[in-house]
Amino acid sequence: MEFEYELTEKDYINFNIFHFGNSKAVKRSLLVQRIIGPLFFIVFGYLYYQIETVSLPLLILVIIALSAVWIILYPMRFKGYITRNTKRMIEEGNNALILGKHHVTMNKNGFTDKTSRSQTSLQWKNAVSFQEDKDNLYLYHSPSYAYIIPKDKVGNVEEVKKFIQTNLPASI
Template identity: 40%
Template sequence: MEFQYELTEEDVVAFNVYHVKNSNLGRKSLRWQRVVSPLLFLLFAFFLSVSTELETGPLFVVFGLTAILWAIYYPKYFYWHVTRQVRKALKEGKNDGLVGSHVLKMNKQGLTDISSNGESKMTREAVKQFKEDVGHFYLYNSAVSAVIIPKRDVDAEAFRKFVNNWLGH
């Protein structure tokens, strides 16, 4: 079976955000930073109150509010930062094989991704996971990389059914 699609920088950003949101490491990192930083704020307030003449109440109110705001808004900042870093990385180098037109050929032997940069082949066994979000399908070939297929360019239901059969699920 053959699928043609156009991959944009937005699709690459969407994959990276999806991956961070759904990987154990990304979730642990977010949870760690969301909890530990507010505790450090409160610890800092305690040390300030002990080592200076400042009143304890106002210090804990200010640093407590900062800790609460951090815990609430940090996830938005975290994902914004991931998006920004991916966009920056995409702007730094040539992305000829990544963004642009793709043809994905899938058969019993494996899959071939054809782009302006050439061909990339992998066996069916090399596909570790098949995931999807609202706008994309992801054929993971390692813990951190995947073939990205935007749903806007394929019949989503037919593609999902084909890939599940192709993978033997």
């Protein structure tokens, strides 16, 4: 099976958002960061209460409101952070290895991705995982790197998915 597609900046940004959103380490870090904000508000509120004569119920209400806003909005801020940093990384250098035209060949032996500057191959037995979101298929060849296959740029997505899943080891 062979197909070609153009990998865009948007596709690469979507991969990074997907990857960081599904990484156990990043999820744990995000949880800790979501907790640190409200803890800061509580400590600051307590110190402020000790120094100033302020209504305790009002202070508690303000802390709860700030904490709720922090907990709700922080993931959106984190997604924006990933998007900005990915764009900066793309702007820093030559991205012909990632972005641009990709020619993919899949057969019983593995997956080969050819660009204007490189050719990489992956034997099915060495694949780490296969995942997807609404826009892309991701064939991971290491815990943090994947071949990105945009669904809207591949002819028959179900056929490609089935071919990959059929050839991957049963442990994936």
